[in-house]
Amino acid sequence: MQITMLGPGEYLLRQAERVEQLTATVSHNRVGNAKLAWLGREIVAAVRYQVPPIVKDWALLSDEGGDLAAVELEVNLVSGGPAEAEIWLHPDADPALVLPFVLEICRDFAREYRRNNVILWYLHADVSEQLTSPTGIGSIGRDVVADLLVSAGAQLAHVYRISEIDPWSAGEPEPPADGYRLAHWFGPTPARWRAQVGTMHEITMADAPIGETGYIAEKFSADRVAADEASAVEAGRLLVTVLALAPDGAIAGLTQIAVQDGTTVAYQWDTSVASGHRGHGLGRSLKTLATALVRERYGNVRRIITHNAADNVHMLRINTELGWRPLAHKGLWSLPVG
Template sequence: MTIDVRPVAVPERLGTPAAAEFEAYVELTAQIDESVWGHRRFSYDAPELLPEFLDDRYTGRRAFAAWDGERCVGRAELQWERSEGARAAEITVGVVVDLRRQGIGSELLRRAESHARSIGRQVFAGFSDVALVGLELAGPRLEAPDGTGSIPAADPGAAFASRHGYRLGQLERMSGLTVTGRSAEFRSLLDDRLAERDAHASGYRLVAWTDRAPEELLDSLAVAHASMATDPPAGGILYDEEVWDAKRVRAGETRALAGGRTTLVQAAIAPDGSVAGYTELSLPSDSLAVFQWDTIVLGPHRGHRLGMLMKLGNLVRLAETAPERTDVYTWNADENDHMLAINIALGFTLRGMSAEWQRA
């Protein structure tokens, strides 16, 4: 068997001969995700992913694929922040189940690391996932520097990362919330929280929007986005600072729309009119799943119970705008006790772990 590893060409549009390899790469990624989670809900399809590759003004992307003849059998993807002084590159590697432990993943990782070095990145971060059933694998456990969770050392992703010199820097809990039939409950909880607002969040108000933020909030929303890179717990992982402005906010909105995703945003507005915090729900097209992305309350505004208020407000909006959606999924650092407590109170339950690895 001869395996050919080469960069994936990014097409201008899908459904053309020039797009065939990119589309095969996306399908292979979905197959690998399915081998871990038992479903493809977490996978981007080609129309969703292509805009992320085409707009690389703020975040660079590069993909490599391994080919056995015309069959795509492995993939590696890099992402890196383009801001001045950025040092890290994020790398994700995967190989089809029937061809693992034959050196394909190692070659993909080598190619990805080599490209990262060529663009001046010295710190490599890697990612692997462990579904709930996989957490019960017998044998030694690996623990991150912070938090109380652990994963089996024998998990295929963990074993691969450890074998290549990566250390476990952080664990994220992947949690899910089934929302079917709970709209009245969320509305009641939100009403209760709003009734308490004068005691805990006097002067703050909620503002909601779909897909595109109000023009007058863009600048302070950009500040909140930049804080998402540095404020949440980082464990033992180095995260580069991200430079955000109004144009970058708009660019992200445009990419999501181009990929067919609807974004529901709930923001807390401070007495001075600036964004004190925000939370996002991302709704991919043709899916029953919803993804809880960013949630942040900026430091000066913490202690007013805004996080729960914003999340409840967005869950109510979700029930009103997309009642067919069944489950919300979210990822949180295992040591992020405050955010995890909010999620548990809402009914989120553990569905698996995502491990973040780093090698310098």
């Protein structure tokens, strides 16, 4: 088994393209097309423009027959939460042979940053036997990888639902009620709004369900917002942001969509409403305006993709009512690191 850690050297672009090909093959296998794949361009940007306090690494596992697996590794150097890894196994690879190498890479990464466990994300096959999330809401297919993860000592900690919408089949913007108003912009957040956008990211992390992952809410300073968005721009992402403002001018809500330049795909990032402002329908107003802005400005986008905790009943109810369709489920597994 050959293990290559991606670094900012001269081979990065070629290696990132191999990860793109591999993740596209997995995505085809699971959902019939490549829309869930990582793009080479975003991997290159993530490796070259690391945004403190997050460290990201990529590993590619191959043998003489070709690439067998890719792993994205991530850790926050400041918060004491678990390390994270997203695992992609080629459909032709034998999971029983390849997964042990992948798990060792994940454990080594977690040990390097002195974490006791690592959360593994995996896009499971759509098989009839299901494993239910420990939250009791949401399930994944009990495929061979699920059984191998259990044998390796991992526990299912949470389930995420991936959904999509075609902006051209979405409804018209729904203006906010009760004296709230919306502001929006294209591209990176202007300096005067960065601190507020950071606060809304913190609310998303603090208030979205986390199951048994042990995630710890992170801090988002204005500088981190600027650096995150600059890295996203480097990766070819065209940002669309909508803010909700209360009658007194206080920030009440946020949603962001990142259009992937040169493709027909966009990604729904955070949506959040601050606790004192929930129950006014702001989630719907924010999302319907953002989707309409994508449709107007980036008319070639045919799908927006979002990931939500399967037990995020408030967000999923809004998404379902607005026409988002479930596409697949990812398991989040907690693997202890000895």
